[in-house]
Amino acid sequence: MSVAVYIMVMAGVTYLIRMIPFTFFRKKIKSGFFRSFLYYIPYAVLSAMTIPAILYSTGNIVTAVAGTIAAVVLAYFDLPLIVVALAASGTAFVTGLFL
Amino acid sequence: MKSRFLRGMSHGIPIALGYLSVSFGFGIAAARCGLSVFTASVISASNLTSAGQAAGIDIIAAGGALIEMILVQLTINIRYSLMAISLSQKLDSSFTTPHRLAASYGITDEIFAVCSAQKEPLTPAYMYGMILVAFMGWVSGTAMGVSAGQLLPPSISSAMGIVLYGMFLAIIIPPSKRQKNVLFAVLLAAGVSVLMRYVFTMVSGGFAVIISAVAASALAAVIFPVKDDGEAAEE
CATH class of the missing domain: 1.20.5 (Single alpha-helices involved in coiled-coils or other helix-helix interfaces)
Structure with a gap:
Protein backbone atom coordinates (compact mmCIF):
# COMPACT_ATOMS: atom_id res chain seq x y z
CA MET A 1 0.00 0.00 0.00
CA SER A 2 1.18 3.54 -0.72
CA VAL A 3 2.74 5.44 2.18
CA ALA A 4 0.64 8.45 1.13
CA VAL A 5 -2.56 6.52 1.89
CA TYR A 6 -1.31 5.63 5.37
CA ILE A 7 -0.40 9.24 6.03
CA MET A 8 -3.77 10.57 4.84
CA VAL A 9 -5.65 8.07 7.01
CA MET A 10 -3.43 8.79 10.00
CA ALA A 11 -3.69 12.57 9.67
CA GLY A 12 -7.42 12.45 8.89
CA VAL A 13 -8.27 10.40 11.97
CA THR A 14 -6.07 12.53 14.20
CA TYR A 15 -7.63 15.74 12.88
CA LEU A 16 -11.22 14.50 13.28
CA ILE A 17 -10.54 13.45 16.88
CA ARG A 18 -9.55 17.04 17.65
CA MET A 19 -11.92 18.88 15.34
CA ILE A 20 -15.28 17.24 16.06
CA PRO A 21 -15.39 17.90 19.81
CA PHE A 22 -13.68 21.31 19.51
CA THR A 23 -16.13 22.53 16.88
CA PHE A 24 -19.39 20.91 17.88
CA PHE A 25 -19.21 20.09 21.56
CA ARG A 26 -21.04 22.50 23.86
CA LYS A 27 -22.09 20.28 26.78
CA LYS A 28 -20.35 18.27 29.47
CA ILE A 29 -20.00 14.48 29.46
CA LYS A 30 -22.30 13.14 32.17
CA SER A 31 -21.35 9.45 32.33
CA GLY A 32 -19.01 8.99 35.26
CA PHE A 33 -17.62 5.78 33.82
CA PHE A 34 -16.86 7.32 30.44
CA ARG A 35 -15.23 10.37 32.02
CA SER A 36 -13.09 8.14 34.23
CA PHE A 37 -12.21 5.90 31.29
CA LEU A 38 -11.07 8.89 29.22
CA TYR A 39 -9.09 10.19 32.17
CA TYR A 40 -7.02 6.97 32.39
CA ILE A 41 -6.58 6.42 28.64
CA PRO A 42 -3.52 8.65 28.07
CA TYR A 43 -1.56 7.08 30.94
CA ALA A 44 -2.53 3.55 29.95
CA VAL A 45 -1.68 4.16 26.27
CA LEU A 46 1.74 5.60 27.02
CA SER A 47 2.50 2.79 29.47
CA ALA A 48 1.49 0.08 26.99
CA MET A 49 3.46 1.79 24.20
CA THR A 50 6.57 2.07 26.36
CA ILE A 51 6.62 -1.32 28.05
CA PRO A 52 8.18 -3.54 26.85
CA ALA A 53 9.00 -1.69 23.56
CA ILE A 54 11.56 0.59 25.27
CA LEU A 55 13.81 -2.44 25.81
CA TYR A 56 14.20 -2.79 22.04
CA SER A 57 14.42 0.92 21.21
CA THR A 58 18.21 1.11 20.96
CA GLY A 59 18.86 -2.21 19.27
CA ASN A 60 20.76 -3.44 22.34
CA ILE A 61 18.96 -4.57 25.46
CA VAL A 62 21.79 -3.60 27.84
CA THR A 63 21.98 0.03 26.71
CA ALA A 64 18.16 0.18 26.64
CA VAL A 65 17.88 -1.05 30.23
CA ALA A 66 20.47 1.50 31.36
CA GLY A 67 18.57 4.29 29.59
CA THR A 68 15.28 3.10 31.03
CA ILE A 69 16.64 3.10 34.59
CA ALA A 70 17.96 6.64 34.11
CA ALA A 71 14.58 7.79 32.80
CA VAL A 72 12.60 6.15 35.61
CA VAL A 73 14.82 7.66 38.33
CA LEU A 74 14.81 11.18 36.85
CA ALA A 75 11.07 11.08 36.13
CA TYR A 76 10.44 9.94 39.69
CA PHE A 77 12.14 13.12 40.88
CA ASP A 78 9.90 15.23 38.62
CA LEU A 79 12.59 16.45 36.22
CA PRO A 80 11.29 18.13 33.04
CA LEU A 81 10.26 15.91 30.11
CA ILE A 82 13.12 17.03 27.96
CA VAL A 83 15.74 16.36 30.65
CA VAL A 84 14.40 12.85 31.24
CA ALA A 85 14.23 12.11 27.51
CA LEU A 86 17.76 13.30 26.74
CA ALA A 87 19.26 11.69 29.86
CA ALA A 88 17.77 8.32 28.84
CA SER A 89 19.41 8.66 25.46
CA GLY A 90 22.72 9.92 26.88
CA THR A 91 22.86 7.04 29.35
CA ALA A 92 22.16 4.51 26.60
CA PHE A 93 24.92 6.06 24.46
CA VAL A 94 27.52 6.11 27.25
CA THR A 95 26.66 2.54 28.25
CA GLY A 96 27.16 1.51 24.62
CA LEU A 97 30.73 2.85 24.73
CA PHE A 98 31.63 0.26 27.37
CA LEU A 99 30.23 -2.74 25.49
CA MET B 1 -5.16 41.03 17.22
CA LYS B 2 -1.47 41.29 16.45
CA SER B 3 -0.44 41.47 20.10
CA ARG B 4 -2.48 38.37 20.90
CA PHE B 5 -0.75 36.52 18.09
CA LEU B 6 2.67 37.60 19.39
CA ARG B 7 1.68 36.63 22.92
CA GLY B 8 0.70 33.19 21.65
CA MET B 9 4.03 32.92 19.84
CA SER B 10 6.00 33.78 22.95
CA HIS B 11 4.06 31.22 24.97
CA GLY B 12 4.84 28.69 22.24
CA ILE B 13 8.63 29.07 22.45
CA PRO B 14 9.21 26.68 25.38
CA ILE B 15 6.86 24.21 23.72
CA ALA B 16 8.82 24.43 20.47
CA LEU B 17 12.14 23.87 22.26
CA GLY B 18 10.78 20.74 23.88
CA TYR B 19 9.35 19.57 20.58
CA LEU B 20 12.67 20.05 18.77
CA SER B 21 14.42 17.27 20.61
CA VAL B 22 11.44 14.95 20.82
CA SER B 23 10.70 15.28 17.10
CA PHE B 24 14.42 14.80 16.49
CA GLY B 25 13.97 11.41 18.15
CA PHE B 26 10.92 10.76 15.98
CA GLY B 27 12.96 11.66 12.88
CA ILE B 28 15.63 9.14 13.86
CA ALA B 29 12.98 6.47 14.34
CA ALA B 30 11.44 7.39 10.98
CA ALA B 31 14.83 7.03 9.29
CA ARG B 32 15.14 3.55 10.80
CA CYS B 33 11.73 2.73 9.32
CA GLY B 34 13.15 3.73 5.94
CA LEU B 35 11.18 6.98 5.57
CA SER B 36 12.66 10.00 3.77
CA VAL B 37 13.10 13.52 5.19
CA PHE B 38 10.16 14.66 3.09
CA THR B 39 7.81 11.83 4.11
CA ALA B 40 8.63 12.14 7.80
CA SER B 41 8.20 15.93 7.68
CA VAL B 42 4.82 15.55 6.00
CA ILE B 43 3.76 13.13 8.75
CA SER B 44 4.85 15.59 11.44
CA ALA B 45 3.22 18.56 9.69
CA SER B 46 -0.09 16.79 9.16
CA ASN B 47 -0.34 14.98 12.52
CA LEU B 48 1.44 17.18 15.10
CA THR B 49 1.47 14.47 17.76
CA SER B 50 4.22 12.31 19.23
CA ALA B 51 2.81 8.97 20.36
CA GLY B 52 0.42 8.61 17.43
CA GLN B 53 3.19 9.25 14.91
CA ALA B 54 5.57 6.86 16.63
CA ALA B 55 2.95 4.10 16.46
CA GLY B 56 1.96 5.14 12.93
CA ILE B 57 5.40 4.73 11.39
CA ASP B 58 5.68 1.27 12.94
CA ILE B 59 2.45 0.30 11.18
CA ILE B 60 3.71 1.80 7.91
CA ALA B 61 7.02 -0.05 8.25
CA ALA B 62 5.21 -3.31 9.01
CA GLY B 63 2.73 -2.79 6.15
CA GLY B 64 -0.18 -3.07 8.60
CA ALA B 65 -3.88 -2.84 7.75
CA LEU B 66 -5.56 0.56 7.44
CA ILE B 67 -8.12 -0.46 10.06
CA GLU B 68 -5.24 -1.06 12.44
CA MET B 69 -3.93 2.44 11.66
CA ILE B 70 -7.37 3.94 12.30
CA LEU B 71 -7.92 2.11 15.59
CA VAL B 72 -4.42 2.83 16.84
CA GLN B 73 -4.74 6.56 16.10
CA LEU B 74 -8.19 6.60 17.71
CA THR B 75 -6.96 4.91 20.87
CA ILE B 76 -3.73 6.84 21.24
CA ASN B 77 -5.18 10.23 20.33
CA ILE B 78 -8.64 10.00 21.89
CA ARG B 79 -7.28 12.07 24.77
CA TYR B 80 -7.32 15.07 22.40
CA SER B 81 -11.11 14.81 22.30
CA LEU B 82 -11.22 15.33 26.04
CA MET B 83 -8.83 18.27 25.79
CA ALA B 84 -10.84 19.72 22.90
CA ILE B 85 -14.05 19.47 24.95
CA SER B 86 -12.33 21.15 27.87
CA LEU B 87 -10.92 23.98 25.72
CA SER B 88 -14.26 24.44 23.91
CA GLN B 89 -15.71 25.61 27.23
CA LYS B 90 -13.37 28.60 27.47
CA LEU B 91 -13.29 30.02 23.95
CA ASP B 92 -13.77 33.73 23.27
CA SER B 93 -16.87 34.74 21.30
CA SER B 94 -14.56 35.61 18.38
CA PHE B 95 -13.95 31.86 18.02
CA THR B 96 -16.33 31.24 15.12
CA THR B 97 -16.77 27.85 13.48
CA PRO B 98 -14.09 28.41 10.77
CA HIS B 99 -11.60 29.35 13.51
CA ARG B 100 -12.58 26.24 15.47
CA LEU B 101 -12.04 24.09 12.38
CA ALA B 102 -8.56 25.58 11.95
CA ALA B 103 -7.32 25.81 15.54
CA SER B 104 -8.45 22.29 16.49
CA TYR B 105 -5.57 21.02 14.33
CA GLY B 106 -3.12 22.30 16.95
CA ILE B 107 -4.50 20.74 20.13
CA THR B 108 -1.55 18.84 21.60
CA ASP B 109 -0.83 17.89 25.21
CA GLU B 110 1.46 20.87 25.71
CA ILE B 111 -0.65 23.45 23.85
CA PHE B 112 -3.67 22.24 25.79
CA ALA B 113 -1.75 22.61 29.04
CA VAL B 114 -0.67 26.19 28.31
CA CYS B 115 -4.08 27.24 26.95
CA SER B 116 -5.87 25.76 29.97
CA ALA B 117 -3.67 27.77 32.29
CA GLN B 118 -4.79 31.09 30.72
CA LYS B 119 -7.22 33.09 32.84
CA GLU B 120 -8.85 35.05 30.02
CA PRO B 121 -10.96 33.43 27.23
CA LEU B 122 -8.94 31.98 24.36
CA THR B 123 -8.82 33.93 21.10
CA PRO B 124 -8.03 32.45 17.65
CA ALA B 125 -5.00 34.75 17.23
CA TYR B 126 -3.48 33.59 20.51
CA MET B 127 -3.86 29.91 19.62
CA TYR B 128 -2.57 30.44 16.07
CA GLY B 129 0.58 32.14 17.38
CA MET B 130 1.29 29.28 19.75
CA ILE B 131 0.51 26.58 17.21
CA LEU B 132 2.72 28.21 14.56
CA VAL B 133 5.80 28.28 16.81
CA ALA B 134 5.19 24.75 18.11
CA PHE B 135 4.65 23.54 14.53
CA MET B 136 7.99 24.98 13.40
CA GLY B 137 9.81 23.25 16.25
CA TRP B 138 8.06 19.95 15.58
CA VAL B 139 8.62 19.84 11.80
CA SER B 140 12.17 21.20 11.75
CA GLY B 141 13.19 18.78 14.51
CA THR B 142 11.75 15.91 12.47
CA ALA B 143 13.65 16.92 9.34
CA MET B 144 16.91 17.24 11.28
CA GLY B 145 16.30 13.91 13.00
CA VAL B 146 15.84 12.00 9.74
CA SER B 147 18.96 13.63 8.25
CA ALA B 148 20.91 12.82 11.40
CA GLY B 149 19.58 9.28 11.38
CA GLN B 150 21.07 8.87 7.93
CA LEU B 151 24.35 10.64 8.75
CA LEU B 152 25.15 10.01 12.41
CA PRO B 153 27.14 6.94 13.44
CA PRO B 154 24.88 4.06 14.53
CA SER B 155 26.09 4.33 18.13
CA ILE B 156 24.50 7.77 18.43
CA SER B 157 21.40 7.30 16.29
CA SER B 158 20.50 4.02 17.99
CA ALA B 159 20.83 5.69 21.42
CA MET B 160 18.42 8.40 20.21
CA GLY B 161 15.80 5.73 19.60
CA ILE B 162 14.93 5.82 23.30
CA VAL B 163 14.15 9.58 23.42
CA LEU B 164 10.40 9.35 22.84
CA TYR B 165 10.01 6.51 25.32
CA GLY B 166 11.96 8.53 27.88
CA MET B 167 9.48 11.35 27.41
CA PHE B 168 6.55 8.96 27.81
CA LEU B 169 7.99 7.74 31.12
CA ALA B 170 8.40 11.35 32.23
CA ILE B 171 4.68 11.88 31.55
CA ILE B 172 3.36 8.78 33.35
CA ILE B 173 5.68 8.39 36.34
CA PRO B 174 5.10 11.64 38.31
CA PRO B 175 1.27 11.24 38.46
CA SER B 176 1.71 7.50 39.21
CA LYS B 177 3.82 8.44 42.20
CA ARG B 178 1.11 10.75 43.57
Missing part, protein backbone atom coordinates in the same frame (compact mmCIF):
# COMPACT_ATOMS: atom_id res chain seq x y z
CA GLN B 179 -2.09 8.89 42.66
CA LYS B 180 -2.54 5.18 43.26
CA ASN B 181 -5.41 5.07 40.73
CA VAL B 182 -3.08 6.25 37.95
CA LEU B 183 -0.37 3.86 39.14
CA PHE B 184 -2.93 1.04 38.93
CA ALA B 185 -3.86 1.91 35.32
CA VAL B 186 -0.19 2.30 34.31
CA LEU B 187 0.94 -1.00 35.83
CA LEU B 188 -2.05 -2.92 34.50
CA ALA B 189 -1.53 -1.55 30.98
CA ALA B 190 2.16 -2.44 31.13
CA GLY B 191 1.36 -5.93 32.41
CA VAL B 192 -1.15 -6.66 29.65
CA SER B 193 1.26 -5.22 27.07
CA VAL B 194 4.03 -7.56 28.27
CA LEU B 195 1.62 -10.51 28.07
CA MET B 196 0.75 -9.58 24.48
CA ARG B 197 4.39 -9.28 23.52
CA TYR B 198 5.63 -12.56 24.94
CA VAL B 199 2.59 -14.83 25.30
CA PHE B 200 -0.13 -13.78 22.84
CA THR B 201 2.36 -13.09 20.08
CA MET B 202 -0.24 -13.35 17.31
CA VAL B 203 -1.58 -9.92 18.31
CA SER B 204 0.17 -7.17 16.31
CA GLY B 205 1.85 -4.25 18.06
CA GLY B 206 -0.85 -1.66 17.36
CA PHE B 207 -3.70 -3.84 18.56
CA ALA B 208 -1.69 -4.87 21.61
CA VAL B 209 -1.50 -1.22 22.63
CA ILE B 210 -5.24 -0.76 22.09
CA ILE B 211 -6.23 -3.89 24.04
CA SER B 212 -3.84 -3.10 26.90
CA ALA B 213 -4.94 0.52 27.21
CA VAL B 214 -8.68 -0.11 26.92
CA ALA B 215 -8.63 -3.01 29.38
CA ALA B 216 -6.55 -1.11 31.94
CA SER B 217 -8.56 2.13 31.62
CA ALA B 218 -11.93 0.38 31.84
CA LEU B 219 -10.93 -1.58 34.92
CA ALA B 220 -9.39 1.51 36.53
CA ALA B 221 -12.59 3.47 35.76
CA VAL B 222 -14.69 0.80 37.50
CA ILE B 223 -12.45 0.45 40.55
CA PHE B 224 -11.35 4.11 40.85
CA PRO B 225 -14.00 6.41 39.35
CA VAL B 226 -12.61 9.95 39.06
CA LYS B 227 -14.14 13.25 40.05
CA ASP B 228 -13.62 16.33 37.89
CA ASP B 229 -10.24 17.12 39.43
CA GLY B 230 -8.86 13.73 38.45
CA GLU B 231 -8.42 12.29 41.93
CA ALA B 232 -10.01 8.92 42.61
CA ALA B 233 -13.39 9.39 44.29
CA GLU B 234 -12.55 7.10 47.20
CA GLU B 235 -9.47 9.07 48.22
